Amino acid sequence: MSGRRSKTKRVLAIVATLLAVLGALLASTFTAKTLSVDETQAITLPAPAAPPAAMRVRALRAGSMSSSAAFAFRGGAFSDERVFSMGGVLVEHPQGRLLFDTGFGRNARTHIEGIPWLMRATTTFELGTPIADQLRASGFDVSTLSGVVPTHVHWDHISGVPDFPGVPIWLPRAEHDFIASGGRASELMRSFGKLEVRPYDFPHGAYLGYPSSFDVFGDASVVLVQAGGHTPGSIIAFITEPSGRKLALIGDLAWQQEGIEQPTERPWVSRMIVDFDAERVREEVAHVHRIQRLIPELIVVPAHEPRAWAKLVQ
Numbered sequence: 563m564s565g566r567r568s569k570t571k572r573v574l575a576i577v578a579t580l581l582a583v584l585g586a587l588l589a590s591t592f593t594a595k596t597l598s599v600d601e602t603q604a605i606t607l608p609a610p611a612a613p614p615a616a617m618r619v620r621a622l623r624a625g626s627m628s629s630s631a632a633f634a635f636r637g638g639a640f641s642d643e644r645v646f647s648m649g650g651v652l653v654e655h656p657q658g659r660l661l662f663d664t665g666f667g668r669n670a671r672t673h674i675e676g677i678p679w680l681m682r683a684t685t686t687f688e689l690g691t692p693i694a695d696q697l698r699a700s701g702f703d704v705s706t707l708s709g710v711v712p713t714h715v716h717w718d719h720i721s722g723v724p725d726f727p728g729v730p731i732w733l734p735r736a737e738h739d740f741i742a743s744g745g746r747a748s749e750l751m752r753s754f755g756k757l758e759v760r761p762y763d764f765p766h767g768a769y770l771g772y773p774s775s776f777d778v779f780g781d782a783s784v785v786l787v788q789a790g791g792h793t794p795g796s797i798i799a800f801i802t803e804p805s806g807r808k809l810a811l812i813g814d815l816a817w818q819q820e821g822i823e824q825p826t827e828r829p830w831v832s833r834m835i836v837d838f839d840a841e842r843v844r845e846e847v848a849h850v851h852r853i854q855r856l857i858p859e860l861i862v863v864p865a866h867e868p869r870a871w872a873k874l875v876q
């Protein structure tokens with residue numbers, strides 16, 4: 563009897579130790595840790611953009627999510643409740659009108675039911691007026707959009723795509739392939755069926771340290787670069803307004819501004835759920851951190867960062 567009892571005790575001790583080690587490991591993934599920043603390649607400033615005077619940029623909110631800072635960036639506190647804005651940025655240029663990301667669309671409630679349970683369990687959602695309805699209400703004919711340009715195709719960035727029937731969806735090849743390759747992260751996009759996709763490449767020169775770029779209107783007012791990692795074909799849109807104000811729509815490279823400022827990554831549990839290639843995300847985050855240092859006036863806009871959005875919404 564006593565032999566069996568001591569054996570049971572030993573097993574319990576081993577299980578308790580293992581649980582303690584696993585707990586400590588998990589806890590350590592939430593601790594603050596800044597990313598190393600590779601300074602070997604110099605970043606050169608691009609030639610000034612020449613945005614036309616009639617160009618306009620509008621940030622449109624379509625709801626929000628709330629979660630803890632601890633899930634958004636390493637070192638964030640569990641008690642620090644953060645709002646994650648959900649929306650899109652409309653760029654009206656005389657040569658075309660583009661909507662970057664859609665935020666929550668008309669069927670967002672159904673889309674939310676499809677997200678990973680862990681994210682649902684740690685998040686609360688607030689649905690706003692879908693962007694298509696906001697635009698219609700303001701007299702904007704959504705059929706005149708030249709394109710919806712997702713920063714990437716995760717559900718919360720493309721939930722509103724079906725609200726813009728007939729409007730082409732602009733996608734770089736890597737993101738198009740990501741949708742075609744299957745997998746849960748791009749499931750919602752596939753569920754929309756056949757879409758009118760306008761594939762694009764990055765045919766123009768190096769830009770801010772990125773090897774190639776896509777100068778959409780030829781005046782450097784809207785320059786897209788490939789910054790994959792969060793998804794294979796994630797992009798950043800660098801936008802220069804007629805006022806000279808500069809924006810960088812970085813999608814989900816970071817969820818909150820601390821990610822770029824420090825710079826730091828998401829904690830392991832968030833990376834595991836949302837990032838396709840965490841190492842590439844680290845490199846891209848560190849690169850945007852360097853760009854921000856080089857151009858202090860640049861407004862870096864993580865897609866879900868309400869403090870950056872507050873600067874855009876007039």
Ligand SMILES: [Zn+2]
Pocket residue numbers: 714716792814836
């Ligand atoms: Zn995402």
